[in-house]
Amino acid sequence: MPTGLSLHVGLNTVDPARYEGWDGQLQACENDARDMAALARARGFSDTVVLTADGTVENVTAELRRAAGRLGDGDILLFTYSGHGGQLPDTAGPDRERDRKDETLVLFDRQFLDDELHREFQRFQNGVRILVLLDCCHSGTGIESLANLLTPDALRAQFGTPDPGGVEAASRLMPVLQQDRVFARDRAFYEELRREVREDGAGPGPGAVLIGACQDNQLASDGDVNGLFTARVLDVWGGGAFEGDLRGFHRAVQKRMPAIQSPSFHTTGAPSPDFLGQRPFTV
Structure with a gap:
């Protein structure tokens, strides 16, 4: 019988001392x-x-490594994250990231690079199935560019306001100004971290499937009870009524989302056809 372990991270705030005075207040992530x-x-x-306060890089990394030590061929990890998403300039060159940015999870004490998450997944045995759901922003264009690309009516329909400042408050975007300040302060640290992570190896690792709340250049909505993406995931799942596979699940969630928040489907490490053909959340 396969083993299933799941890790669920939700941050309604972050440590303002680590983010230049910004506490990242959200409502629904926990x-x-x-x-x-x-x-x-x-x-x-x-x-x-x-x-929230337990959602530090050290704690999240420790939980992922604990799972990696327990799971073997045929087992499954489910990892979900709800909170702010950010981006940091990738100075390693265009071959690393097509948009020259690293997407990040904005954990309580610092931003957690997508390269770091990939490194943790590489610690799992190749036969482990990994399913990831991220309910956060990965907004490479920043709120100013997004506001220029979208009509006020589209912004008002999803976020309740056409004003960029109001959109920031209603979404899970780490404000661009804050991202710039934190990166300027910690640039040497992140550049050294990237070198360390990438020198650890670039193997494909086990098969992983990511269903994200939006595309890299879009925003994810917060909510009063659940984030918009998580609410739609729960609706589509319907307490277990959904019978399709992972791609079908992604499509069903996508159909229930507004055009300016289009959930992503991304794979790494060549997940097996059997994994892709399973119902979501199957141990």
């Missing part, structure tokens, strides 16, 4: 983590929930 943990538990996963 709820997202708890609700996804309940879904996972009902499907036979052993779940771990990490909330």
